[in-house]
Amino acid sequence: MRNLAHLLETRQVSSREIVEHYLGEIKQQEPDLNAFITVDDVGALAQADAADMRRSQGNPLSPWDGIPIAVKDNISTKGLKTTCASRFLSNYKPLFDASVVRSLRDAGMPILGKTNLDEFAMGSSTEYSAYGVARNPHDRTRVSGGSSGGSAAAVAAGEAPWSLGTDTGGSIRQPASFCGVVGLKPTYGWVSRYGVVALAPSLDQVGPMARTVEDAAILFSLLAGPDPKDATSADARNFEVPFWDDQFVKDLKIGVPEEFFGEGLHPDVEKAVRRSLRTLEGQGATLVPISLATNDYAIDTYLTLVTAEASSSLARYDGVRYGERVHAADSNTMFSKSRAAGFGPEVKRRIMLGTYVLSASHYEAYYEQAQRVRTLIKLDVLDAFKQVDVIITPTTPTTAFTIGAKRNPLEMYLSDLFTAMANLSGIPALSVPCGTDPKGLPIGLQIMGSHFREELLFKVGYVVERSAAR
Amino acid sequence: MTRYDTVIGLEIHVALLTQSKFLCSCRASFGAPPNSQCCPVCLGLPGTLPLINEKAVEYATKAGLALKCNINHYSRFDRKNYFYPDLPKAFQITQDAFPLCNDGYLEYYVDDQLVRTAITRIHLEEEAGKLIHSGESIVASEYSLVDYNRAGIPLIEIVTAPDIHQPKQARLFLEQLRLLMSYIGVSDTKMEEGSLRCDANISLKPSGSPVLGTKVEIKNLNSFRALEKALEYEEIRQSQVLDSGAKVRQESRTWDDRAGKTVSMRSKGDAPDYRIFPEPDLPPLNLDPVWVELIAASIPELPLERLNRLEGEYGLSRYEATFLVNYPDFGELFLELADSGLDCKTVVNFLMGDYARLAREKGHLDSERIAGLFQILDERLISQTQAKEVLDALFSSPQTAREIVKDKGMEVVGDPERLRPIVHQVLEANPQLVERFKLGETKLHGFFVGQVMRATQGKADPEAVNALLQEELVN
């Protein structure tokens, strides 16, 4: 991205030319790829022209002024449809920009369009999108992952230089891993959630998706920081892009939790991750075998909390103000018929689960219990960071699976097996490509750090990225 | 009725008089055109997040302190989930497990007896929007409109212990609570505008029994009178059910004001499960004890304290003191006048007399202008009868009482040296009558007074004239 910024700065290329290039890619690949739900060519070109005008007057808004971006379609964009891949919001145009979108606009970045996802970000493949699956650019019979599959696929296919995703249990990292791009789930609270359509507010975070670790760090530097509109936003400083240095891994202690290398992990994935670990060790890092035993409970805990919060967050889509209203004699029947017609199967499944775990007779056994386990998981993770600087695991147990392969929802839920822990404990986690399997499908490696240690994650990721390229 | 003991508990919602709403910065005023005071946050648009209005927390804390509650330095917000067209997010942000205030009480008089009702808890929550039905009710309507101006206005819910034993006591409690809220300035407490709402729980048990009966919840109590009437109705209804050997059903009933009875709404089995859980978009509320102390210091004299002071320090009767407490504007005026050295009884009689009627029509007078009227009365510049005319004039002109009297030429002549020549004139003009008077026809005294009054065009002070005549005729 620094090259692109340099070309813009030295006027060797215009923002219009860049945007036209990406719109061309979109036009050519979309019929097959389906990474976008909405492409805003008119808007993006107008924003590009405005950026070029600023450049010509010597007043660029930032070094990235004029470099376009794609935004996941559950992040509000003023006047631009934000569907959440749901029929309920098929015509919804927000009256306001999400705070993260505001940050992009303040940096001068044209928005190419809105990317595909599982309906309301519930899923791991985009197969639950009301607008069809976003395919994997490396093998179009396979899924791009999810829920930020469109954002990952668009970047991997060269339809966008970078993108925004959201991550509640792995929704940035898993598709990043499947599509061979870099994706960060930031520390909870470091990026504003204002304007991000809620799935589970206590777990949701917006994060950058990009082709390189440096690009992801640059994009993150535009997103991180306190937001007075978000009461859960951390009172944290802004993020500075680090100085890149191969040497610093020399004294690094890397935790390798055995629980993440056991049953269910595909040998190809294990091989690639272990190779990267050996490279890091070769450069002077110490590998420390650790245990994160509570990860056994992560998926159950995650599902309990995410469905509980989602059942409440999505209750407002009731046919009164959103979606097609199914008329009925009384309002309760109208609500249930409208919701039955508007939501897809996975959303309904999770709402029913969430309603169940919050119901008076089950609250203690499920929701309250899950909150207790969440605390234990957090303590377990914090404990680990007393011994090590970062923890490295595979991002996903397998590479991208075939479209339609996971018919059983429980199988789909296991996609988050290695990623949910970071959301439950609020820590940052970065997925970086570390190789490919024999079919040429990308493999992702996950680096986790303690709260607000994103800089460290990027620095380690940078070394992993360079070693994988060799 | 004596066969059963009545047990009543109240749940009162008070809309807080903050400038902006509870969770966004929209104006919170009443009466604006429909849907003119809304924003993405209070409309619950996707992706919006709530922010706590500190003023609402301050007002709720103030209410808690005035009701002698413990203010919890840790409290938490929760989501109460239910579907209704007036509820934008399909959940209400409220406080369930950890409310802002606990364990307080309110003291008030019932038939000259000071009683105390325990307050179990007070918590903060948001108001819903308002439905305007095309027909009688949502079910009977072809369509309903929603006004979201009200959505997100801060409310406090005050829950009493089941400490109230008669319908009248419930009304007196609510009246005292309303007064307390207006004294501390946190609400305009208008039942007709919905800024004060009350639901009641009532059960009956055999006299003296320690076991509570089955309680019935009564909703839609839109006035103090409705509260008392509905409870009276329910007392009779439940005692008849018990007398017949049947059991009272646990249910919610609504008060039909026109029919004068309660009607069943839903039984306990149909009660919704609100699936309450901690609000993930808001961190818990951690109050600084120093801040709470500052709020405590800002609480003015409360109604009962004032009542005691008016009786004790100012020597007023319960009736007079109650009037001044119930109408705090009159109370303030009384204190200003009394504290300026005027006689308390005179002032309170004045305020409760013609003044009250005029002030209610036209608004209050400044205490200085009232004091001016007392001054010229004291100087005997005018008579009590004339004072009424001056008072009328005070309400319609900006002049002082003294100026009015002067302009209207109303001064009473009370100075004996000015009146003496007129008295002499009258006596000299009627020598026979003076003779008859001296022979014992004392009723002629009135005739002489009348003559003097006529000669002075009614301005003579009758008392002074009496005294002079006495002097001239008897001696």
Ligand SMILES: [Zn+2]
């Ligand atoms: Zn608002």
